[in-house]
Amino acid sequence: MPSPDFQSASPTPAQPVAAAPVAPVRVIAVASGKGGVGKTSVSVNLAMAMVNAGQRTLLLDTDLGLANVDVMLGLSPRFTLADVFAGRCELRDTLLEGPGGLWVVPAASGKRHMTELLPQQHVGLVHAFSQLDLPIDTMVVDNAAGIADGVLTFCQAAQDVIVVVCDEPASVTDAYALIKVLNRDRGVSRVQVLANQVQNAAEGRQLFGKLERVASRFLDVTLNYLGAIPRDEWLRRAIQRQESVIEAFPSSPSAIAFRDIARRAGQWQSPLGPSGHVEFYMERLITPARSAVA
């Protein structure tokens, strides 16, 4: 059983990190319910588009069973989250510097026990980020498929959740199941819907319409349509090259769409303060509020 306590991880040489910043960190969780719809592609390319837009960005892979952010970016992790949970290193030791200065925290693939973490270990991971002292503006969290406790905790702990759907009946029903449990069990009241692998713009809107009709009937949640990423052969080629499509083929249709999504995500209203639940970088939401009234 992995250690439930992040802070008790064995000491390793500290890596140089900058002084603690106080600005709030925008945390965006990417999830889908169904697997294989393109969550990791969205997380990697959204994060890269944010880096290109000048945002200091950290990409966290929480798919502890089938991690692949590092593979998609051609990175070779020395330590992963599995090592942190096993007490072999601290969270900061897993940090990798990716293309363009993108920070990456990789997960571990094929470690079966990593999918069996306790709820308090998921919460421990969320809190451990506050100790990183990494100068970032944005964090993108790539989640596992399904609606397991870890997915729900990481989505709840983010300020915004992007649910990725594609034009398959199971994708829409699983996305609805995820939104339902996030709303009813975790109090998530706003979800961004991103249609992936669409043939045209109308297909994306139709997918959103299907989800919105059921959600508005049965749930107390606001769904926003974030837009669509086209099915794009250039994206597949970029994956083969272990690069983001943003870097490999910047003028491809999917790269253009990702830049547009990143621009729109940058316009979302920031939270006015902590939500009162488990939350990434909670203290950075509190600090500016304090100084504002000082």
Ligand SMILES: Nc1ncnc2c1ncn2[C@@H]1O[C@H](COP(=O)(O)OP(=O)(O)OP(=O)(O)O)[C@@H](O)[C@H]1O
């Ligand atoms: N917009 C797109 N255009 C073309 N192909 C795509 C697109 N998005 C994803 N794919 C294809 O779908 C495959 C699965 O994508 P990805 O690994 O991002 O999905 P996932 O939801 O993260 O999967 P898992 O649930 O297994 O982690 C990719 O390898 C890629 O070939």
